[in-house]
Amino acid sequence: MSSIEKLVILLTIRVVAQNNVKPDKIQEFIGLCKKLVEETVKEKGCIEYGLYQELNNPGILTMLEEWRDESSVNEHLNSNHFRELVPLFSEYLEKETEIRIYKKKLL
Amino acid sequence: MSSIEKLVILLTIRVVAQNNVKPDKIQEFIGLCKKLVEETVKEKGCIEYGLYQELNNPGILTMLEEWRDESSVNEHLNSNHFRELVPLFSEYLEKETEIRIYKKKLL
Numbered sequence: 001m002s003s004i005e006k007l008v009i010l011l012t013i014r015v016v017a018q019n020n021v022k023p024d025k026i027q028e029f030i031g032l033c034k035k036l037v038e039e040t041v042k043e044k045g046c047i048e049y050g051l052y053q054e055l056n057n058p059g060i061l062t063m064l065e066e067w068r069d070e071s072s073v074n075e076h077l078n079s080n081h082f083r084e085l086v087p088l089f090s091e092y093l094e095k096e097t098e099i100r101i102y103k104k105k106l107l
Numbered sequence: 108m109s110s111i112e113k114l115v116i117l118l119t120i121r122v123v124a125q126n127n128v129k130p131d132k133i134q135e136f137i138g139l140c141k142k143l144v145e146e147t148v149k150e151k152g153c154i155e156y157g158l159y160q161e162l163n164n165p166g167i168l169t170m171l172e173e174w175r176d177e178s179s180v181n182e183h184l185n186s187n188h189f190r191e192l193v194p195l196f197s198e199y200l201e202k203e204t205e206i207r208i209y210k211k212k213l214l
Contacts, residue, residue: 014159014171018207033213050212050213050214051213052209052213053209053211053213054207055208055209056208061213062209064121100125100161100167100169102160102161102171103162104159104160104162105157105158105159106137106140106160106168107137107141107158
């Protein structure tokens with residue numbers, strides 16, 4: 001990997017968005033996320049955007065994301081698919097989505 | 108990316124280990140993690156192992172990890188550097204590390 005490639009990786013934004021889904025709503029929630037993922041991965045600044053299920057708790061469904069920079073994240077938050085689909089999440093969740101945004105890789 | 112490369116990525120293990128560090132212990136905690144990261148990235152099954160600081164809360168210091176498979180994770184948990192350093196974390200933390208292990212990429 002070149003020095004420039006390493007630098008680009010250090011400057012990306014990483015997002016971990018953890019959803020605690022009601023046990024009887026897991027399949028419906030995954031269905032809802034499908035369109036969101038399909039549209040989001042087409043966004044220019046999206047490096048990774050995938051839905052993962054926790055090994056020991058199938059109700060924990062987390063989006064692991066990587067974005068080129070902060071403006072890419074903001075474009076995503078203002079995209080039609082985000083604004084249309086994410087407000088529908090609440091009825092499937094036991095509590096609000098926990099969103100952690102990591103800008104700085106320390107080590 | 109070839110089909111085989113895509114398949115390998117789908118089968119990796121992703122770990123998110125979130126530490127809530129006491130405000131006056133952040134620098135010391137980072138120092139403690141330095142040796143852990145340096146040794147861990149040398150492990151054969153380690154694809155990614157990096158310490159990230161949350162954008163809006165500098166006390167949230169999270170290890171974002173990717174491992175080739177479950178046996179790589181187990182080797183890591185039994186490594187000398189893990190067993191020596193991770194038990195020292197507790198004195199720096201406000202609460203226990205929240206560890207989420209994701210095996211299955213759904214979307």
